[in-house]
Amino acid sequence: MKMIQTDLPGVVLLEPTVYEDERGWFMESFNEQRFHAELHKLSLPIPRPFVQDNHSSSKKGVLRGLHYQREPHAQGKLVRVMNGVAFDVAVDIRPDSLTFGNWVGETLSAKNKRMLWIPEGFAHGFLALEDNTQFMYKTTDYYAKDYEAAIRWDDPSLDIKWPIRTQIVISEKDQQANYLNTVKLGGI
Ligand SMILES: Cc1cn([C@H]2C[C@H](O)[C@@H](COP(=O)(O)OP(=O)(O)O[C@H]3O[C@H](C)C(=O)[C@H](O)[C@H]3O)O2)c(=O)[nH]c1=O
Numbered sequence: 001m002k003m004i005q006t007d008l009p010g011v012v013l014l015e016p017t018v019y020e021d022e023r024g025w026f027m028e029s030f031n032e033q034r035f036h037a038e039l040h041k042l043s044l045p046i047p048r049p050f051v052q053d054n055h056s057s058s059k060k061g062v063l064r065g066l067h068y069q070r071e072p073h074a075q076g077k078l079v080r081v082m083n084g085v086a087f088d089v090a091v092d093i094r095p096d097s098l099t100f101g102n103w104v105g106e107t108l109s110a111k112n113k114r115m116l117w118i119p120e121g122f123a124h125g126f127l128a129l130e131d132n133t134q135f136m137y138k139t140t141d142y143y144a145k146d147y148e149a150a151i152r153w154d155d156p157s158l159d160i161k162w163p164i165r166t167q168i169v170i171s172e173k174d175q176q177a178n179y180l181n182t183v184k185l186g187g188i
Contacts, residue, residue, distance in 0.1 A: 001028070030078065067123060
């Protein structure tokens with residue numbers, strides 16, 4: 001597995017080693033030892049263990065995000081696409097960070113098998129670029145409904161370059177999302 005720094009310090013791309021043969025292919029989708037060793041090589045902190053796996057399916061044009069959970073239930077996320085294509089975005093929302101409000105977007109697909117590690121302290125969302133985009137991810141804390149928060153996908157202060165901006169499908173909850181300048185990472 002290769003780990004590649006993105007333009008947003010702390011958020012890294014993972015390129016798994018894929019073993020192909022006449023039957024098809026095999027890859028380790030997660031290996032804690034390798035994950036930690038690669039983070040260490042990049043002098044990045046070792047996260048808390050993953051405790052939950054999530055899986056969602058989205059039609060083309062569905063945008064889920066930008067979500068995060070407030071402390072003490074912040075989640076690190078290791079995300080990948082099992083089918084289809086997603087434009088995956090992480091936003092630094094740590095108030096004391098030099099890159100507060102910066103974002104990075106990466107195209108993850110069943111074809112490129114790339115994964116993105118998004119540490120705690122970042123908001124996360126993705127735009128499905130194909131129908132039946134199956135999105136799977138591991139999180140470092142459990143779902144905590146009362147600590148959930150969302151930032152608008154189209155917050156002008158973020159100016160995220162989503163590849164599609166028309167006919168976007170977002171949830172009721174995401175239609176009421178806040179602007180970045182109201183982000184509170186602390187508890188309720
Ligand atoms: C996140 C989550 C949701 N749910 C329930 C709550 C709702 O009844 C239903 C759909 O939840 P929601 O609309 O929040 O799902 P997404 O819009 O895909 O939310 C996710 O979107 C972006 C991509 C993220 O990074 C977060 O992990 C997560 O917020 O599943 C659960 O039971 N457990 C969970 O961990």
